[in-house]
Amino acid sequence: MKRVVVGLSGGVDSSVAAYLLQQQGYEVIGLFMKNWHDDSVTISNDCPWLEDSNDALLVAEKLGIPFQTVDLSEQYKEKIVDYMFNEYEKGRTPNPDVLCNREIKFDVFMKIALSLGADYVATGHYCRKSEIEVDGKAVYQLLAGVDNNKDQSYFLCQLSQEQLAKSLFPIGELTKPQVREIAAEMELVTAEKKDSQGLCFIGKVRLPEFLQQKLQPKDGIIVQIDKDNPVYNTTVSDDLNTEEALALAAKPIQYTPEMGKKVGKHQGAHYFTIGQRKGLNVGGTAEGLFVIATDVVSNTIYTGMGSHHPGLFRKALFIEKSEVHWIRKDLALANGETMKVMARIRYRQPLQEATLHQFEDGMYVSFKEPQSAITEGQFVAWHLGEELVGSGVIS
The missing domain is CATH 3.40.50.620 (HUPs)
Known part of the structure; x- marks a missing residue:
């Protein structure tokens, strides 16, 4: 037995x-x-x-x-x-x-x-x-x-x-x-x-x-960024190679308070996560506000109105080399290789069409459709059919 x-x-x-x-x-x-x-x-x-x-x-x-x-x-x-x-x-x-x-x-x-x-x-x-x-x-x-x-x-x-x-x-x-x-x-x-x-x-x-219990509350401001802000109108140059284009698509936007208007206060940026809607306690907006970025250094939260706000979406993410994990080591990609997969960036999210791109210092995951609330520190997992073959920490 x-x-x-x-x-x-x-x-x-x-x-x-x-x-x-x-x-x-x-x-x-x-x-x-x-x-x-x-x-x-x-x-x-x-x-x-x-x-x-x-x-x-x-x-x-x-x-x-x-x-x-x-x-x-x-x-x-x-x-x-x-x-x-x-x-x-x-x-x-x-x-x-x-x-x-x-x-x-x-x-x-x-x-x-x-x-x-x-x-x-x-x-x-x-x-x-x-x-x-x-x-x-x-x-x-x-x-x-x-x-x-x-x-x-x-x-x-x-x-x-x-x-x-x-x-x-x-x-x-x-x-x-x-x-x-x-x-x-x-x-x-x-x-x-x-x-x-x-x-x-x-x-x-x-x-x-x-x-x-461990992270002390500290007052900071909530800034609302308009969906028509010029920061969302970046044009991609044709001169970029694949890796540079992916790096650009995966890079979170760096916001500053001057880009928007102050709409409220909070008790600590480290209590909030991207895509969060509850707990902001800001009223009077036509649609709900969503967290689109947090800055723990300046203790600022950036928000956008509505679930379709462009600040919520990105088409790619990056995983540092040390954080790329293959359950199926025999399928691991060598530098320069790509693989079409179905991936998810959170539990219960329907699987999304994506491509893995392996480079010297890590892996990019690019999605067919832009993804809402790609969040640093969370895991992206990728599947071939019904098999989960690997995962990594979103950087």
Whole structure:
């Protein structure tokens, strides 16, 4: 019997994952990851991880599998939380969920599981894994989940072949309603439990409140840039080579307060992200204002009116060389090579037609259609068919 350690989160997805593995004849062990016990930043008096770990324990008891809790809060603080604060301070918007999978679930947690003699680690992600042979060697593929509405392959876009080799995704072939149905049939306590919102594994924490614990509020101005501003009328010279043209298309516009009019105040540019609409508290505009840029050095937020404002859109983005990650290393591009892919710049965004261009110091991703709110620090992931083959941090 192969031994599998399941990351039981106290949610319905991982509960059903454990049950399915048991049905498939694996020896299953449930582990709950405790990643947080700094109560100064939770926004409610309840203790979310306690409730979740109790639910995970009840599921393990129901299935008759061994269960324990592992405390990873130190590693989580160092690898995820500190990193998040540093990124926000620099005016970038990190994706803690992608990092959490790469650094915690499929690294620190996986090492613990393997030390318990596990052959695999399993999670309740909606994605699939398959295996092909390339040049006589086994190569693992990360495939989208069958449920289009819940596909979570994006969150695993930074995994490596070594991590995939030891991973199982038991619910990837199912839809969410099917998962809930199985949980109800098995009378699992998590069958009706709502999906968790908030930071991965921290529970009920809203990001602005979380950030305010460490990043001090400071007053700054909100500037509105008109859609007809001449800054949007740049003509591209015909003399540029491909790399120069891509660099121009990927470069964010540098705004100054003189380009627009002051429409309000804010408590800190580092609390805002590109494309954000809520929380600006500026009234009296014909359409909603959207953040089109933030400047943490001058503590200024630049906004544009309406979701079609030209300041929201760009046709390309850049990934620094060290941040280009191929799950399928055998498909990695050499300098000067290009590849047509389908890509997304955020979870749940429909896949977009794009082309990868590899150069000496990094990779450009150019899109067929201009993309709204390309955000520094977030991940772009690219697919060939239903396979996610690589990703990178937007620079």
